Amino acid sequence: MNIASWLETWGDSNVLAMSGALVGFIFGLAAQRTRFCARAAVVECCEGRTGDRFSVWWLAFGAGLVGVQALVMAGGLKPADARYIALPGSISGAVLGGLFFGAGMILTRGCASRLLILSANGNLRALLAGLVFAVTVQASIAGWLAPLRQAMAAWWPIDGGPGRDLLHLTGLGATGGVVLALLALGTGFYFFFKTHQRRWGLALGSIITGLTIALGWGLTQAVAANSFEPVQIQSLSFSSASAEMLMRVLSSATAPSLGFDAGLLPATFAGSLLGAVVGGDFKFEGFKTENKLGHYLIGAVLMGFGAVLAGGCTVGAGMTGGAVFSLTAWLTLIAIWLGAGLSWRIHRSMGWQI
Amino acid sequence: MAMAQWVETYGQGTVLAAGGGLIGLSFGFWAQRSRFCLRAAVIEFWHRRFGEKLSVWLLAFASAVIGVQLLVLLGWLDTGSARQISAKGSISGAWIGGLLFGVGMVMTRGCASRLLVLSANGNLRALLSGLIFAVTAQAALGGALSPLRTHISSWWTVEGGAPRDLLALAGVDHWAGLAMGGLWLAAALFFALRSPQRSVWMWLGGMGAGLSVAAAWGFSQWVAAESFDPVQIQGLTFSGPSAEWLMRVLHWPAPALGFDFGLMPGVFVGSLIGALLGRDWKLEGFSDGYSMRRYIGGAILMGFGSMLAGGCAVGAGVTGGAIFALTAWLSLVGMWLGAGLTDRWLDGGASAKPTALPAEGFKRP
Numbered sequence: 001m002n003i004a005s006w007l008e009t010w011g012d013s014n015v016l017a018m019s020g021a022l023v024g025f026i027f028g029l030a031a032q033r034t035r036f037c038a039r040a041a042v043v044e045c046c047e048g049r050t051g052d053r054f055s056v057w058w059l060a061f062g063a064g065l066v067g068v069q070a071l072v073m074a075g076g077l078k079p080a081d082a083r084y085i086a087l088p089g090s091i092s093g094a095v096l097g098g099l100f101f102g103a104g105m106i107l108t109r110g111c112a113s114r115l116l117i118l119s120a121n122g123n124l125r126a127l128l129a130g131l132v133f134a135v136t137v138q139a140s141i142a143g144w145l146a147p148l149r150q151a152m153a154a155w156w157p158i159d160g161g162p163g164r165d166l167l168h169l170t171g172l173g174a175t176g177g178v179v180l181a182l183l184a185l186g187t188g189f190y191f192f193f194k195t196h197q198r199r200w201g202l203a204l205g206s207i208i209t210g211l212t213i214a215l216g217w218g219l220t221q222a223v224a225a226n227s228f229e230p231v232q233i234q235s236l237s238f239s240s241a242s243a244e245m246l247m248r249v250l251s252s253a254t255a256p257s258l259g260f261d262a263g264l265l266p267a268t269f270a271g272s273l274l275g276a277v278v279g280g281d282f283k284f285e286g287f288k289t290e291n292k293l294g295h296y297l298i299g300a301v302l303m304g305f306g307a308v309l310a311g312g313c314t315v316g317a318g319m320t321g322g323a324v325f326s327l328t329a330w331l332t333l334i335a336i337w338l339g340a341g342l343s344w345r346i347h348r349s350m351g352w353q354i
Numbered sequence: 355m356a357m358a359q360w361v362e363t364y365g366q367g368t369v370l371a372a373g374g375g376l377i378g379l380s381f382g383f384w385a386q387r388s389r390f391c392l393r394a395a396v397i398e399f400w401h402r403r404f405g406e407k408l409s410v411w412l413l414a415f416a417s418a419v420i421g422v423q424l425l426v427l428l429g430w431l432d433t434g435s436a437r438q439i440s441a442k443g444s445i446s447g448a449w450i451g452g453l454l455f456g457v458g459m460v461m462t463r464g465c466a467s468r469l470l471v472l473s474a475n476g477n478l479r480a481l482l483s484g485l486i487f488a489v490t491a492q493a494a495l496g497g498a499l500s501p502l503r504t505h506i507s508s509w510w511t512v513e514g515g516a517p518r519d520l521l522a523l524a525g526v527d528h529w530a531g532l533a534m535g536g537l538w539l540a541a542a543l544f545f546a547l548r549s550p551q552r553s554v555w556m557w558l559g560g561m562g563a564g565l566s567v568a569a570a571w572g573f574s575q576w577v578a579a580e581s582f583d584p585v586q587i588q589g590l591t592f593s594g595p596s597a598e599w600l601m602r603v604l605h606w607p608a609p610a611l612g613f614d615f616g617l618m619p620g621v622f623v624g625s626l627i628g629a630l631l632g633r634d635w636k637l638e639g640f641s642d643g644y645s646m647r648r649y650i651g652g653a654i655l656m657g658f659g660s661m662l663a664g665g666c667a668v669g670a671g672v673t674g675g676a677i678f679a680l681t682a683w684l685s686l687v688g689m690w691l692g693a694g695l696t697d698r699w700l701d702g703g704a705s706a707k708p709t710a711l712p713a714e715g716f717k718r719p
Contacts, residue, residue, distance in 0.1 A: 124646040128482055135485070135604065143604040250489065250497040250601070286646030293478040293639030
């Protein structure tokens with residue numbers, strides 16, 4: 001590996017930003033082509049079927065799990081160093097944040113990463129909802145919503161370390177993680193080929209979408225191992241990255257230094273744009289027949305606050321944190337599904353249009 | 355006077371914020387009731403359909419000029435210490451910023467203050483455009499767009515003091531300023547009396563909005579005179595305060611309390627009261643993709659333009675115009691030109707038809 005020499009030549013932050021850009025570009029392209037969407041998956045699930053969107057999501061999730069667990073086996077990643085496990089967390093935050101996030105993503109018609117991918121396809125609804133999302137995330141991290149978030153997170157805090165490691169808590173250990181991951185991938189293949197028959201390209205796209213999670217973990221771990229400075233290992237996550245991008249645009253004086261997140265967001269946008277241009281999907285779209293602006297605003301605010309409370313979005317907590325078997329990440333993922341399912345059911349039964 | 359005592363008891367920031375809130379309340383109420391809007395006035399003007407909108411704007415402008423010049427003549431205001439005159443300014447920034455603001459204002463169908471007033475009436479388009487406006491204004495002030503802004507401003511600068519003061523440049527005193535205000539008032543009366551849709555709100559609202567601007571100047575000067583710490587005197591403006599509010603919500607530690615802190619919520623509440631009284635409150639959103647592109651582009655142009663020009667349609671146009679700041683008048687002319695040209699190119703003059711004004715491009719919920 002000549003990572004050490006790259007770090008010396010280019011500096012830590014630039015190498016991190018470049019790896020973020022690489023991971024983001026692949027993710028954006030693959031997720032755009034496969035129409036990877038947690039919201040659509042939940043909605044299908046709620047309606048009692050495992051259709052095309054659910055199978056894509058589940059296959060990507062399984063692939064991400066297997067990729068990350070294989071990386072851990074090969075020694076390319078130390079999950080205990082990840083912020084999802086090492087730092088103190090909050091059970092109440094994970095559950096409530098997940099519920100808020102799930103309810104919000106039903107209203108905005110897409111979770112945070114999906115909004116970013118859709119904005120690059122000319123969807124102005126998603127662009128505006130994304131802006132409101134980023135503003136709310138920043139306000140929840142360090143602004144007016146921060147006290148509320150801290151209060152809710154303080155209801156049931158949890159220490160960092162083995163207590164946040166699901167594999168340690170259940171006694172399954174590293175082998176158990178691999179078995180669970182293979183199980184997820186196996187069921188992913190089962191659902192996928194049940195719905196999509198022989199669409200190998202789509203399957204490959206879903207698997208690549210999932211594997212970008214492992215790529216992100218692996219690259220940042222490699223940088224962390226070769227750097228003299230402390231480097232936070234991380235992978236795809238869109239909530240804090242969008243807030244960071246917003247503050248970078250708003251204020252040069254207090255702008256954070258470059259890092260993985262700085263490359264991730266624009267590259268995901270570029271990847272999705274390329275996918276849309278190649279696939280002929282690019283089209284300017286705004287609000288059409290009905291007045292949905294209120295839905296989008298409320299949904300984006302709920303999602304932004306929920307993401308910070310829970311410590312990540314569907315990708316950031318659900319896949320990135322889920323793949324290292326963090327307790328709070330799994331709680332968040334389950335709460336997102338519950339919140340979204342509940343919100344969807346309520347809307348359906350009340351006859352509200354979404 | 356009681357002011358020194360208030361400043362001592364409650365602190366200068368709180369007093370300024372309370373004054374900003376009250377004056378904002380008055381401005382928001384009158385502006386909502388009279389539909390005070392530079393964009394509509396400009397469009398009426400360019401289509402030679404001199405009606406209610408132009409009259410309201412002229413009434414507000416004339417009242418602001420007369421109010422401010424009276425304050426100066428009474429010795430209650432020293433316009434020389436205003437930021438728009440005392441600080442170094444930019445001619446190129448005023449021109450280009452005014453033009454960009456005018457273009458954006460027609461695209462968004464409302465200037466910055468109008469967006470705030472409309473947001474309080476349930477118009478979610480205006481709320482979102484206002485958010486984009488604030489984000490762009492802050493980015494132009496201290497963020498990613500700031501280098502571009504300083505670069506354009508540096509093309510043609512003007513020293514602070516007499517070179518930025520139109521009255522000093524013309525070699526006349528504030529009595530001439532007052533006479534000038536009288537001239538504008540005469541023009542306002544001329545058009546107002548011929549306007550087809552006259553109402554009492556047009557008179558009251560136009561003058562109320564203009565006098566709120568003068569009140570802001572007078573109030574901040576009053577606090578400045580009675581306070582031991584330096585206080586920047588100011589009128590009403592919306593570009594700086596919206597950027598400040600955005601950063602206040604987003605980031606801790608927040609900037610210190612001041613006039614701007616009270617102003618924005620004051621205008622919002624004032625407009626809300628006006629809407630409830632007049633039964634104008636209605637939730638509205640976007641109806642199609644084309645209008646969204648227009649609104650987003652317009653809000654970005656307005657945000658950047660207002661920071662470049664040193665104020666929005668009220669901040670540069672009325673507030674700066676009333677103290678006869680050179681750059682403010684240049685910005686105002688730029689806004690009229692930019693808005694007129696954009697209206698011709700973009701809408702082909704379609705928005706001049708009275709029926710097309712409120713309904714075009716939108717749809718009811």
